[in-house]
Amino acid sequence: MAESVLAGLDPEQREVAEAVQGPVCVLAGAGTGKTRAITHRIAYAALTGVVTPQRVLAVTFTTRAAGELRSRLRMLGAPGVQARTFHAAALRQLTYFWPRVVGGEPPKIIDSKITLVADAARACRLPFGRTELRDVASEIEWAKATQHRPEDYPAAVAKAGRKPSTEVVDVARVYAMYEQLRRERNLLDFEGMLELTAAVLTEHREVANQVREQYRHFVVDEFQDVNPLQKMLLDAWLGDRDDLCVVGDPNQTIYSFTGASPSHLLDFTREHPGAKVVRLVRDYRSTPQVVRLANGVIGQAGRGQAGPGQAGPGQAGPEGRGLELVAQREAGPEPVFNEYDDEIAEADDAARRARKLIDEGVPAREMAILFRVNAQSQAYEAALAAAGVPYVLRGAERFFERPEVKQSVFMLKAATRAGADAETDGLGLIQTVRHVLLGAGFSDRPPEGAGAARAKWESLAALAQLAEDMAADDPQAGLPEFVAELEERAAAQHAPPLEGVTLASLHAAKGLEWDAVFLVGLVEGTLPIIYAETPAQVEEERRLLYVGITRARVHLSLSWALSRSPGGARHRRPSRFLTGLTGRAGTPTPARADRTKRRAAKGPQPCRVCGRPLTAAVERKLGRCEDCPSELNEELLIALKEWRAQVSEEQKVPTYVVFTDATLQAIAEHDPESVEDLARIPGVSKVKLDRYGDAVLTLCGV
Template sequence: MSNFTDGLNSEQARAVTHVDGPLLILAGAGSGKTKTLTHRIAYLIGELKIFPSRILAVTFTNKAAKEMRQRLAQILGEDSENRQFMPWMGTFHSICVRMLRMDGENIGLDKRFLIYDTDDQISLMKQIMKARGLTDKDIKPRAVLSAISNAKNEMRSAEDFSASTRGPREQKIAELFFAYEKALKDASALDFDDLLIKTVELLRSKPDIRHKWQQQFEHILIDEYQDTNAVQYALIKLLVNSRRNLCVVGDDAQSIYSFRGADYTNILNFERDFPGTTVVKLEQNYRSTGAILNMANALISHNIHRTDKNLWTANGDGVEPKLWQLYNESEEALAIANEIQAQIANGRQYGDVAVLYRTNAQSYAIERAFGSELYSV
């Protein structure tokens, strides 16, 4: 057992060695959640002798899945490139594709269904709009597709959307929604949202298939649970069997995908949804200094709906964070450039400095303030 808990703190080790029943791991920022989740899977396989094919491990990105698979393979002495190693580790979408390829015919899907990416969707919507005499000046194709995606993430059909429209713009989107769904069906195609919607439909409408998949997965682990939306939440509940070996990892204070339907209350309500849940809090932060954590804890304490945790670190207090209140983006960019120059004068290298911004559009003012000499470094 020591191999699977080596290098872990006491709470991380408690999460790793939990055996049966629902487990909620509240993992604060920089608390080693990926390490904990990886070691837990290793423990299930190496100590409890669970076959890798009986473990469903869901990540939010392919990059995260690849990183976790590589770490896990290193712990267990496996080949991370072997397709048979952790065959059910991946994103919600990749997992659903596989399930639909295997069982989608039961709800009328062609086994060879196409998957439309964003470019395919835009092209299709433009065709639909053109056939109706609409142009970008009337309504943007991306705006229509965004509205459709939001509806699907809330598990609302075109009929549901149409029934709740307000005003001519939403009525027009509803018409395009119906046409879009028909065009997808005619092409034997699904968009990314459909992959989840159709899997939920399959599991809900076919009890025998739902039972098969519930028996397939002895343990289910979900990363970034605070960013799950309504359809992902429904999918998880449909896949959990009577033993309820569901482990979710997340932090309500780090939810960033509300703009695409993520519902952080899923993690707040986990104990209600799965009575008897074991809760493990990962509160030791390995990334930041005490001064940064004190500021973060103070800000988070004002959240009305939140879990009770307090991040701490053994890294020392460090330098107090600075808050600049500036007039506009140009003044902000100049302040950033001046601060970097001051750091360089104190002996730092340009490679020691990172500038973070929320959207790509914000980089222009910063680049301009840096000037060609500094920016080319």
């Protein structure tokens, strides 16, 4: 069983998996399968008896990533591993040991500093508005993460080259008052929680011994994002041991402004002499065209300009060599560069091209429009709405905390208790969930416009889509399994992808990926941002563009506008990071969009039988309402499913990754007679057409 865990890993991933004892440093480029490598490492170590799963602590930066680790480890036969964020692990330990080492009423953990910062500002007689309060709260977080007290803050800001929007002396005053009020009210913020946990471990040997006995093996993901406070806690957990595996990518260091420092990753072999270093560079996510552009952007970084504690190309890892990705996927389209007269034209054309990709079979949820600052979102919201393209704003209210989602989960649980289970053919689960969601306000047709009603409908549609995905993955799944999946996702804040084009900042997009990505607003002053003045700050902006590029699997568009508004002076210049890349061999050179060629917005796809607009994902793939009659070639459908099962086994992927049940049924109904016929079926993307088209057409007798 242990050997089976190593099956399917590439040579470098296998090297990580077999390095079962630390210290180990994994330099993992974007899309190289780092999560696969570290989960297989933990599972292999557990199955070979080197470690006990319960004594492994895997530390991540998001609850979603922690949930993903736990899920994969369960599937690999190591269900007892603790995978938590720094904050969740610290809170668990602090809560457990508080009665023993401190006693009395434990402090209340505050989720946001804003209210307390506002009280501190009033106490200092500073009339701060919402924006100033948010900026001061961010400065306090940075100061605490980098271990600077209020009296040290001004000097620390000067040394770091920070330029807060509020007077430094005022920030220091509010910071000092914030700490005073926090202590008086017995409150604890997230940074204080980490600091206090580290202090308890340092000052109480019996506590440290107990924690170190419990956790003997550590894995830390995204190690380039660790700040000094988190590093201090990690050192307290470790003690004098070195059974530590860290994973990171200096090329994705984009959070230095929060106190994160890649120096811990870059200096790992200095701190741990003899550490094993493994480099993952095989990119399984993106096409060679996307990978080539990503390498080009990061490869142009100026050597020696990164500054102390910053990641530059000449110091991208303990071995002092940068990570250059090597594409593993088949070729795809070249990245597209477009120049526009103004931002409105840029947004309108992005919406038009998103509409075109949807018509060609790329799901809206597999597309993203990424920008440097959130203020850029408005033009794209308006353009997508006008084009009839659904969209989702990332970074808004947490999905499982939305009222309509809470109500739906409650109703689904009630239906489970009442025995309203689904049939075991997969379709029963879909129908049962949709029936329950109807009671929460779901409908086949989305409401007009882009207001609260549309947002509610999108939430419910996401739950319905999740049921379809589960049914495609596991036809035997019923309502209890679906409810269990929702509960696990809610605990990990792992929201299902909403059926819409994602609008997000480049920072918020880190760790995500889509089939098609539009990188917009790539002009000087925006990327790099105008207040990036030092070489180190400019290089971090370059890495931000690199992160955006590597989010794309197949389709990638990069664009900029020469003026902000129609008719305005066209004085903007494209980002310096694109210099020498837009004219690369085989890459289209910039061209202005022709406004006269914009298409009118298209409405929902109509049913080919009755003409009703189709909104459910399954119906859009079939091209008809579920209850409308169809001519199904049942023999072809059986043959397609048998072929899919064989491909799934050979490629070691779930069956739905090849084709979903709905797509196979659509193929069996349309019975395509040519490549063109097959390409017109929703769910048959260009990638899948290239990969599986010949085999499918052979089964169709073509």
